[in-house]
Amino acid sequence: MNIILLGAPGAGKGTQARILVEGRGMVQLSTGDMLRAARTSGTEMGQKVAAIMDAGQLVTDEIVIGLIAEQIDSDHPGHAGGFIFDGFPRTLAQADALGDLLARKGLALDAVVELRVDDEALVERVTGRYTCGQCGEVYHDRTKPTKVTGTCDVCGSHDLKRRADDNEDSLRQRLLEYYKKTAPLIGYYHAKGKLKVVDGLQPMEKVTAEVARAIG
């Protein structure tokens, strides 16, 4: 099963993707994570995209399609569980490219799950969030702080990080990009009969249960 998680920044795509990886052995392909890794390791591409990401704008289709193509084309060990596309596609050109990449591999896209959350909730979620750099667990200042300040509940690491673009200015720009360039994908996948909508404002467990029902 191959699925796309669609939704504005902070809608819960990463959190739901992690749950699907653990529960179903799926492989999460997050272009945001790949781009952040490229920045951290200081590659030429990573340096090129850094300012664009911090400003909350989209990097070029060519770069992200290349990243995804590499992953799909390589013989991924976790392949059997299928792919979760998280934060990709974000433009119609990316959506077309994904369709071609999957078809070339004889794979199908089974469902596109839109996590729908209103803007004010997104600001609150995104500006308060931080993540464990070791295991990826996601926390929030108000709704889900670590039990011991500065220590990850799951793995005990002290490497807790906030994203450079998780501030209100960048988020406003990311939302604008989402509505202008990514929201048209909702109609695109609806027309293909793939779209399922889940209310992302519900408690996390309910969202998880509805995502599970949506993808079967």
Ligand code: AMP
């Ligand atoms: P994310 O972690 O998905 O919120 O992505 C963080 C940032 O990486 C975005 O604000 C963009 O600058 C860039 N990015 C991630 N995925 C894409 C994509 N599919 N297309 C263009 N830019 C992307």
